[in-house]
Amino acid sequence: MYAKYIKRILDFILSLLAIITLSPIMLIIYMLVRIKLGKPAIFKQQRPGKDEKIFTLYKFRTMTDERDEDGNLLPDGKRLTKFGKTLRNTSLDELPELFNILKGDMAIVGPRPLLIRYLPYYTEEERHRHNVRPGLTGLAQISGRNTTNWTERFKIDILYAEEVTLFLDIKIILKTIKKVLKKEDILISGINNIEDLDVERKKYE
Secondary structure (H helix, E strand, O other), X not given: OHHHHHHHHHHHHHHHHHHHHHHHHXXXXXXXXXXXXXOOOEEEEEEEOHHHOEEXXXXXXXXXXXXXXXXXXXXXXXXXXXXXXXXXXXXXXXOOHHHHHHHOOOEEEOOOOOOHHHHHHOOOOHHHHHHOOOEEEOOOHHHOOOOOOHHHHHHHHHHHHHOOOHHHHHHXXXXXXXXHHHOXXXXXXXXXXXXXXXXXXXXXX
């Protein structure tokens, strides 16, 4: 009952309240991103959602458009500014995802939406992580974001997809708040020593 009906209603109500409450903060961040990093201030990227349906993910931009002499974008680590890193460390860059939750693309709690290019590298069992809406936070994120390997993360995602309950969602939300405030297990893409899923699994093909 909760997973099928109540969860979506709560996601809609809570995301709407969060957007209203946090709108002054989001406006300030939007203006700072425009000043420090240029436009667009909102980063958009296609991601697979529930049942692998593709949707547009929204985040605040955290990197510059710096390129090398051949016109190619520099590595993420070189384009990520101190300001951008602060946004990621505090998870403030993810606030626009509240609009994804409001629209129904995402949930507050669920497996994180990963890159489209990863889709061919999931096992059949791992694809079950897409049986539920992706989340702003998830069970894998409170279980050690920068210490758990891909296989273990997916096992945790599948466990959540099979055991969605109100109690578990509340537990995940509370632990997420604690981790963000303490800046524990913060994973920064392109900075931490974690290989992309496709790169890692190509080694074993």
